[in-house]
Amino acid sequence: MTTTASTPSSSSDAKKEAFGPVGKVLGELDDRLGIAKGGRSLMDKIFPDHWSFMLGEIALYSFVILLATGVFLTLFYVPSQALVVYHGSYAPLRGQHVTEAFASSVNLSFAVRCGMLMRQMHHWACDIFVGAIVIHMARVFFTGAFRKPRELNYTIGVILLILAIGNGFVGYSLPDDLVSGTGIRIAFSITESVPLVGSYLAFFLFGGNFPGTDIIPRFFVIHVLIIPLIILGLVSAHLFLLVRQKHTQFPGKGRTEKNVVGAPMIPVFAAKATGFLFIVLGVTALLGALAQINPIWLFGPYEASRISYAVQPDWYMGWLDGALRIWPAWQLTAFGHNIPLEVFLPAAVLPGVVFGICLAWPGIERAVTKDNATHNLLDFPRNRPRRTAAGAVMLSFLMMLFIASSTDVLANYFKISLNIVLWAMRILVILVPLLAYPITLRICKELQAVPEGGKRKKPNVVLRSAEGAYTTVPVETRPGDGHHELEAEPVPTFIDLDEDDSTDDTDEGVRRVDR
């Protein structure tokens, strides 16, 4: 194949023959597209092997599942707030006035075969999507993978997280059920809280005062067209940059800033990734089949004057809901104007600050460390105690806000006063991050002091010699443990070279040994 790359097709027919019809097709394609050189190096592209590198894959595959199930749902969902009388198969709702959006959501769940599965898979895949992005981002942060040259890809990743959260919210608002309708009401009020232009923004977004009849059709377009298109574009850019800049790797035997050690794209990584795509798909399908999520028929249709108890948004909105709950009732009224700080600060400024810090982090760290070098080898988190501690501060802060979104449930469950829970959360949301910093710092320092820290423990075999002397010999725990001890080699071609190939002088023939 490689010898045909630059020669006219007529002179290389013999060689093409050697690889059969596939070789012929590849040759014809190479004549027109020049795929041989790039195709070969793409097949040889090395993917470093570490469990944490599959977190981004989970996000990618969930996104694929979201696209597939989402397209199915659009075939049945009606984005309209026009009122209809429900006549579907779910008896308790029959005869009720509901919006077409709600009626079609219930119908596609009960009357369309596999509709329930698709809807629940879509919802589960979204929760997994956002979760995988968050954990993937944490991995990138704690290992320093965002450093030069990958700041741009890190930025794209943060924007993808914001878009995923936003589209999740817009998506679960579409069925127009009692819980999601309350969420839309809150979204209107948050938009309204923006100083100076808030009421205008809210009216433009909703096409008038809440609720109106425009928001569901608009959310539909945002959810199925605008944001997915942007996500698709940014995911493509994310993957392109990944290929262009090559993957980072952990330090280890033979791994340097100048190479990548691992498994080639074809066949090893392709097999693992394809298999993993099916695993993610299968787990999502099992969740969609066996774990009920968002049973809108139990919530009932949205009516502006109704509400249900213990209303909570999807998990990724929890931190904002928690912030809204524990923020003090500070409104600012002056000069005939009102700034609802009790809403604007926790619901608009706080996420802006959190994501702003995320986006600014590579710059912040470079300003502090004065490190402008290119990094392809990852840090172990323990070796960068201050960064790790800063990440722990952020994560514990968000976690406390998340817990604060269930103050009422906590008070009920533990049978304690809501007031105590509220004040406990107000204190913990500041105290826990403050404690997280020194504690993490300390743990990192301790871990650094442990020799062989972070490496797999090796059992020792104690041997007694004939004379009675004892010696300790470390042994392999598993067959794969010897794997890392080999020197890394370039990917071989795996094929027999032609006998008449002038460059081939030593090989007695090479066989495919992969299975």
Added chain:
Amino acid sequence: MSSTHDEQRTPVAITTATAEDPHMQPLARNPERTERIIALMMVLGLAGFVGFGVAYWFNADPWVYGATIGAGAVLLGAGITAWGKYLMPKGPFVEERHDMAGTPEEREAFAAAVVQRGGGVLGRRKLLLGTAGAGLGVFGVVSLFPLIRSLGPLPGKTLTETDWKKGSYLVDQTGRPIKTSDIAVGGVVTVFPKGYQDTENGQAIDQTILIRLSTTDVTTRKGRENWSPAGYVAYSKLCTHLGCPVGLYEQQLQLLVCPCHQSMFNVADGGYPTFGPAPRPLPQLPLYVDGRGYLRARAGYDQPVGPGYWERS
């Protein structure tokens, strides 16, 4: 590897390996056994997919679809992954990274091209640069007009006014007017001004919660004498925090609780907040009882209902 050589003509090395090369060995200690296990997983996965087809054909219970196809996908996926991990060459393999950065000459040439070609062309015609820039700027601004302004009406008075007027009948959701004899002490009902169904957002804006605190007239706050005849108090049902309906009534403490963020309002004390993030009291609707015993509004709300916004004083 037993033999490795690079071909000068191509950047991709032509390397060959023997079957005995340790890099080419599978990770599995007993490949035959591993292969059988993987084959079994794949067969079970296949069975899952067949099961899905059968379930679909016979219109099975909804959960069966996901259980069969999900189990099939997990098993097939685990099989393919295991094939890649345990039976394909274990490596490790290596490839070189090439610097992103070009040579100093390339960088200099590129920078020179950008600065001199771009800067030269643009810098020579300052007038054209200015006018083109102004044109693009204005284009950008005016293109936003339809994208923003066409989307909805201006708020006008819709945020400050409700449909409650002097003399409005209090009706329940079905439109039935409320009489003083309708509700027992401790009872709660959501009411609207008569005719609310004919307004666009009436149910959302006008929603009011009517509570009977006692059988005698109540004064919830100084200056609100005569607002609560026969123990009836009426407050806007829109939480002043984020506009959720304040739907929970705690009868013993006479508190209205918002289920969204747990703001609490004391209905015996003018709807003032006692707990939670809501900053303002619920606006109270002054009531009177007409000659036939119907509850009616003495006036509309004296302030905008619902959450705060810039224009709200």
